[in-house]
Amino acid sequence: MKLLENKGLALIIMIVLIIGGFWLGGYKSLAGLYDDVEKVFFTGEDGDGICIENDLSERAEAAVNMVTVARKYVGESNEVRMLSDAAAALTAAGKSSDIADRLSADNELETAMSALYRSLENAGLSEKDETYRQRLYADFNSRGDTISHDPYNSYAQSFNRALSRFPANLIAAVTPIEQAVIFY
Amino acid sequence: MNYRQQNANNMAVRMLLTVLMIILSAASVFTSYAWGGVIEKPASFYVADEADVISSGTEQYIIEKNAELESLCGGQIVVVAVDFLGGMNIEDYAYKLFNDWEIGDKDKDNGILLLLAIGEENYWCMQGKGLERTLTAGDLDDILWNYLEDDFAAGDYDSGVRSVFDALYYSVADIYGASGEYDGSAGGSSDYDYTSAASGFARIIKMVLIVFLVLLVLLIITSIFFGRKNKGSRGGGFSGSDDGGSQYDRSPFDSSRRSRNRTRPIFIPTSRPSRPSGSSRSSRPSRTTVSGSRPGSSRSTFGGGSRSSSRGSGMGRGGGGSSRGGGAGRRGR
Numbered sequence: 001m002k003l004l005e006n007k008g009l010a011l012i013i014m015i016v017l018i019i020g021g022f023w024l025g026g027y028k029s030l031a032g033l034y035d036d037v038e039k040v041f042f043t044g045e046d047g048d049g050i051c052i053e054n055d056l057s058e059r060a061e062a063a064v065n066m067v068t069v070a071r072k073y074v075g076e077s078n079e080v081r082m083l084s085d086a087a088a089a090l091t092a093a094g095k096s097s098d099i100a101d102r103l104s105a106d107n108e109l110e111t112a113m114s115a116l117y118r119s120l121e122n123a124g125l126s127e128k129d130e131t132y133r134q135r136l137y138a139d140f141n142s143r144g145d146t147i148s149h150d151p152y153n154s155y156a157q158s159f160n161r162a163l164s165r166f167p168a169n170l171i172a173a174v175t176p177i178e179q180a181v182i183f184y
Numbered sequence: 185m186n187y188r189q190q191n192a193n194n195m196a197v198r199m200l201l202t203v204l205m206i207i208l209s210a211a212s213v214f215t216s217y218a219w220g221g222v223i224e225k226p227a228s229f230y231v232a233d234e235a236d237v238i239s240s241g242t243e244q245y246i247i248e249k250n251a252e253l254e255s256l257c258g259g260q261i262v263v264v265a266v267d268f269l270g271g272m273n274i275e276d277y278a279y280k281l282f283n284d285w286e287i288g289d290k291d292k293d294n295g296i297l298l299l300l301a302i303g304e305e306n307y308w309c310m311q312g313k314g315l316e317r318t319l320t321a322g323d324l325d326d327i328l329w330n331y332l333e334d335d336f337a338a339g340d341y342d343s344g345v346r347s348v349f350d351a352l353y354y355s356v357a358d359i360y361g362a363s364g365e366y367d368g369s370a371g372g373s374s375d376y377d378y379t380s381a382a383s384g385f386a387r388i389i390k391m392v393l394i395v396f397l398v399l400l401v402l403l404i405i406t407s408i409f410f411g412r413k414n415k416g417s418r419g420g421g422f423s424g425s426d427d428g429g430s431q432y433d434r435s436p437f438d439s440s441r442r443s444r445n446r447t448r449p450i451f452i453p454t455s456r457p458s459r460p461s462g463s464s465r466s467s468r469p470s471r472t473t474v475s476g477s478r479p480g481s482s483r484s485t486f487g488g489g490s491r492s493s494s495r496g497s498g499m500g501r502g503g504g505g506s507s508r509g510g511g512a513g514r515r516g517r
Contacts, residue, residue, distance in 0.1 A: 038187055050313065131326065134325055134326070134329070135322030135323075135326060136322065138322045138324070139320040139321050139322045142320070142512065144274050145510040145511070146316075146509045149279055149509035152506070
């Protein structure tokens with residue numbers, strides 16, 4: 001009891017509680033902001049499912065179809081394997097909630113898809129399959145474009161700006177909160 | 185002396201005004217090419233021919249067909265021809281223009297933008313977000329390849345615009361189940377069967393047979409119930425449409441996915457000869473980036489094209505539509 005009557009100690013406890021409360025409140029606030037950003041990524045700005053997550057799924061689908069076309073002509077070439085693996089990686093990344101993993105997988109997919117598209121140019125495709133090749137590639141790239149314009153990126157940038165300012169930057173330094181991933 | 189001084193002053197003022205006018209004119213030309221800027225909406229809205237490559241007849245046609253389309257479903261197909269993109273990527277330019285002009289219906293988001301960058305030997309077509317599933321980037325790519333590319337490469341921009349506009353028009357009309365008029369004969373070099381393989385002649389035969397069968401059935405019924413005294417009743421009409429879905433599923437090699445049953449007219453603009461059949465068409469060259477390389481063009485001048493003026497009647501405006509971007513174009517990837 002005498003300990004509690006010590007003014008110095010009481011002051012220290014008060015300061016710790018204030019700082020702790022401030023830190024905890026700030027952390028919860030930042031975490032809530034990040035959740036909002038994630039929600040836009042996974043369900044869309046209006047919650048209607050028009051979102052990057054869906055676009056990534058369609059890109060993976062186009063890639064898988066391209067692999068199916070390619071296998072008829074080039075079997076299991078390096079480019080086919082690369083794209084097949086990249087599509088599988090993106091699908092696997094889709095099982096977690098990590099956006100950074102998805103970005104990484106999507107970049108690999110982009111590279112692999114371009115490589116396979118080019119490699120099929122002189123593979124003697126039938127006219128029908130050539131049309132498939134062009135259409136799938138157009139669909140794939142179109143989804144990449146819609147991803148680059150998605151409102152998620154604005155939300156992520158706003159969040160990152162907020163995170164870089166005082167005192168959010170102090171709170172972020174001692175918490176697991178990280179910058180939001182930008183999908184270009 | 186005063187007279188001379190006054191003269192000198194007047195001369196100075198006139199020179200100053202002239203210089204000011206020159207500066208302002210130059211500024212108004214250059215602002216349209218300012219980084220990140222897109223051209224302004226013209227009075228007619230549906231066609232903006234800053235590059236001066238579209239004839240007045242085609243412009244008027246586009247305006248009239250858009251009026252029809254808009255009354256049908258709120259859809260809008262805007263055609264824009266510029267010389268240069270002011271340093272912007274063509275897809276970004278199209279995206280900004282589409283959303284600034286609010287092309288298409290506000291609720292259905294069923295607008296289409298066809299953008300031609302003549303000086304950059306490039307084009308892009310973008311659909312509103314309401315059309316992403318029914319008129320995909322792959323569909324647009326096909327349409328552009330089959331109905332614009334040849335004319336564009338040859339510098340016959342007006343013909344190309346007319347042809348591809350028709351293709352886009354009937355694609356959108358078809359999505360909304362409109363019975364637009366079109367030439368039903370098979371044509372084009374696309375291997376995609378957007379309708380059944382029946383030619384126009386076969387469809388007529390089919391119609392005749394169905395009418396005959398209906399009449400026969402009615403005749404039998406009336407003869408059974410009413411005997412020879414009764415006349416046959418009138419036959420029914422044929423209101424069938426072409427059946428046959430697209431052979432291209434959303435995932436064509438995965439039969440468990442939902443197939444997209446799509447009826448699409450194959451048409452040829454009436455004033456245009458048929459395209460050669462698929463077997464004689466050269467294989468599609470690889471897409472190469474067009475920036476920095478400019479194949480020969482019939483155009484002799486670039487830049488400074490007159491702003492589009494509405495040569496026909498019809499004032500339009502954006503319906504409030506929007507696009508998420510994407511689409512298809514000529515550029516390489």
